[in-house]
Amino acid sequence: MSQEGPLRQYALLAGATRGFAIVALVLASVLAGDSTGVLAVLSIGCIWLAATTAERTAVPVLVTILGEAALVGVAGALSLAETFQLLTVLAFPPFTAALRRGAWGALLSLVTELLGFSAVVVLVTGGLTMPETTSLVTWTIFSLGLALIGSFIYATYREPVDPLDSYRNAQALIRELIGLSDNLYRGLEPVTLAATIASAVHDELPVRGLIVHVPRGEQLTPIIDDHRGTEQEARHAEELAAQAMRLRSIVVDDRAFALPLSSGAGTVAIVTGFLSPGLDPQTLGLQYTLSTLAVNLEPDIVHLDTALLFAAFRDAATVEERRRLAREMHDGVAQEMASLGYLVDEIMHDCDSPGIELRLQVLRERLSAVVGEVRRSVRTLRTSVGENESLGTAIGSVARHLTGTSGVPIQVTLDESTQRLRPEVEAELLRIAQEAMNNAVRHAEATTIEVQCTVAPPHVEIVVSDDGRGMMGRREDSHGLEIMAERARLVEADFTVRRREPHGTVLSVVIDGAGRTRPPAPSPIGAGTEQGRVLQP
Template structure:
C-alpha cells in the first residue's frame, strides 16, 4: 500500500486516540469506575478496528458499520450509570466520512444512535432528559465532524489518485470549449491586434503603428500598419521597451507608446508615430492616450485570452509531436530495421542468383523505408528553438534532409533581430519543411532553393525546386491541404506557381497589418553573399 493510500487510516487512528485521551482524563479525575470500564472496552474496539483497517481483513463498509454498532452498544449499556463516555459517539461518523464520504456519515450515525437507544431501554428502562440531551449534543458533534471528514476524504482521494490531474484537466478543457463558443471577438491574436490599432488610429492621426506583445523577456511585433524604415523600427522598439518597463505611457518627439493592461498587468505595448511636423500638444496626444488606455481595457483582455490560447495550443502540439517521434523511433523504426538484419541473414544462405537478386531488392527497399522514417523523425523532432531564428531552424532541417536524400538544398536567410510570434514561426517553419519534403520526395528535384525573409511582423518564405512541377494530386495525399490549413491559422497567403525553366515555387507570405486596408508585401531581395548551403 502506498503512503498516499495509508493517509485515511492514519487520520482515523489519530482521531480515535485523541478522543480516547480526551474522554479518559475527566473519567479518571472523577474516579468513575463504570465509565472507565466502558472506555477500556471502546479503546479495545478502536484498537481492533485500526488493526483491521491496516490489514484489510474485512470489507471497509462492514468495518464502518461494525464500529458504529459496537460503540453505540457500549454507550447504551453504560449511559444509565454515566454519561461521560457518550462523547465517543462523535468518532464513528468522522472515520466513516474519511473512508467513504457523506453517505457513510448518515449510516454510521443512525446505526450508533439506534444501538444506544435500544440498549439504554434494555438496561435502564428509559432515557432521562439529561441522557437524551447528551446523546443529541454528541450526535450533532459527530455530524459536524463527519462533514469535515467528508472534505478530508475528497482531498485524500484526489491526492492518492494518479488520474486526478487528468480529471481536473478534462474539466478545464470542457469549460474552455463551452466558453470559447461565447467569445464574440474570437481567438485570433492578429485580428484582435488589428482592431486595437484601428481604434488608436480613430483617436489619433498616425502614419505608422505597431503592437508589441511579450515573449519571455522580449517584445515581439504582433501587428504593424505602415512599416517604416529600419531606423524608425529601432526607435519604435526603444520606446516600446521603455513603456513596457515603466508600465506607463511614454512620448519621445512625434513617437508615443502606451501599455495595454489586463488585470493591472501589461500584456502588450502600442507604439505609434504622428505625421511629420505634427504638434503632439495640439493633437492632444496625452489626453487621447489616457482615454485609449481606459477604452481599450476590454480589448486587452480579449487579446490576452487569445495569446494564452495560442500558447496552450502550441505547447500541446509540440508535446504531441515529441510523443509521436518517440513511438515511431521505439516501435516502427526498430521493427523495420530488424527486417534488414533478417534480409542479410537470408542473403547469406541464398543458393541461386535469382534468390540473391530478390533479397538484394528487398534489402534496398528496407533501406529506403528506414531512410523515410528517419526523415519523418527529423521532421517531428525539429522545431523553432528558443535561441535560434526562423531562418536558422529552416537551415537546420534542410541540412538534415539534404544529408539523408542527397539533394542539395540552399537556404538564404534575410532577417532582422526582432522575431515573429512563436505560433507564427512554428506554422511558417512547418510549411517550409513540408515544401522541402515534397520537392525531395515527389518532384524528383536535383536542387532546392529556399528564401526566408523576415521583417516582423511580416515575412515571406519561398521554396523553389527544379523538378517536375505541380502534378495532379493523389487521393491519399494531404500535404498541400495541410500547408493551406497552416497558412490560414496565421493569416498567411500560400501560392504555388510553375517555374518557367521547370519546377515549382511554393511561396507563403505574412502581411504585417492585421487587416485588409494596408497590404505590405515583403519582397525577396537577396544577393549571392547571403546564400548559405545547407
C-alpha cells in the same frame, strides 16, 4: 507530501508566531514602564525558546504540547498579581499545538494551560478579581479562535495530494475552453484582434501609422505594423515600447507614443505610433486620449490575451504530440522494419535459388528505403525552433540534414532581424518550409533547391524553389499542399505555389504584417489567386 516537509513548515510558523508575540509584549511593557512585565515576558520567552528547540529535536510532540501549555499557564498566573495584560500569552500555545496535531492538540493544550493557571491561582492568589476574570475569558475565547485557524492550516497541509488533481483540473479547463470556443464571436486569431485594436487607435488619433507589439518572454515582437516608417523611427518605436513595458505606463516623446495595454495577468500588448507632422500633442490632449483608450479597449485586450494564450497552448500541445508520435515511430515502426530487414538477410544467406535471391534483394532494398523514410519522418516530427535559435537558423539546420541524407544541395539565404516572431508562428512557418523541402527532394526529383528566408517582424517571407519536375497533378494519397495551406491559415499567412520556368516549382508563404480586418476565408486547394489559396497550373 512527505511528513518532514509539513513538520518543518509548522515549526517555522510556530517559531515565528512566538517571536512576534515576544517582541510585541516586550515593546508594550517597555512603553508602559513596566519592568516587572518585561521580566515576565522574558521568562515566557525562555519557555517558548525551549519549546521551539524541542520541536526541532526528537522530543515527542505530546510532551512538547503539554509542557509548553502548563508552563505558560503557570507563568501567566504568577504574573497576574502585577499585571493581567500578560494573559495575552495564553492565546498562543493552543495555536502552535493546532499546527502540529490539529483540533485535538489545540483542545489538549488549552485544557492543560487552564488547569495550570487555575492551580496557581487557587494556591497562590486565592482567586480572581472581576477585571482579571473578564480578561481571562476574553483571551480564552481568542485562544479558541487562533486554535481554529491553526487546525484549518493543519488540515489543509495534511490532506493527501492526489497525483491526478492536475489532470482533473486540466480536464475541467479544457472542457470549459471547448464550450466557450463556440461563443467566441471575435475568433482566436491574434493578428486579426490586434488589427482591431490598431483600428480603434486610428479612429481616435491622427497617426501616420501604428505598431502593435506583444511580449515574448522578456522581449517584444511586432504583430501589426502599418507604419512603414524609416529605420530610425522603427528603432525609436522599439525603444518606446520597451520603456512602456518596463514602466507599465504610457510613454510620450514629442509626437511618438507607446501605450501599454494590460489585463489582470500583466501586459498583453503595447501600441506605438507617430502623430502626423505638424500636430501638437498638447493641443490634441494625447496623454488623456491614450489613458481613455487604455480603458475603452479593455474588451479587445481580453480578446487578444485569450487568443495569444490559446495559440501558445495549441503550439505546446502540438509539439508534445509530435514528439510522442516521433517516439512511437522510432521505437515501433522503425525497429520492426529493421528487424524484418535482418530476417530477409538471413533468408538470403540460406537461399539457393538465384531468382528468389534477386527478389529478396529487391525486398531488402525497399525495406531499407522505408526505414530511411521513417527515420526522416521522425527527424521532421522532432524539429522545432528553440528559444536560442532563430527561424532562419532552424530552417538552415533542416536543410543541412536533408542535404546530408539525400545528397540534393539546398542553398539557404537568410535575411533576419534580431527581433523574433511569436513562437507558434515560427513553429508553423518552419514546418511549412520543412515540408516544402521534403516534397522537392522526395517527389519532384530536384537537383538543386533554393530557400530564401526574410524575417523582419511582423513581416516574414519564405520562398522555396526547385528545378524538379514541377507540379504533375495531385496524387490521391498526397495531402502535403493542403496541410501547408492549413498551417499558413493558422498564422494568417498568404500561401502560393506556382510554376518555375523552364521547369520546377516555387512555393512561398508571406505574412505582410500590416494586419487585416478579418482573416482570410478558408478555401480548398485549387486554381485562383486569392489570399490563402494555392496557385496550380
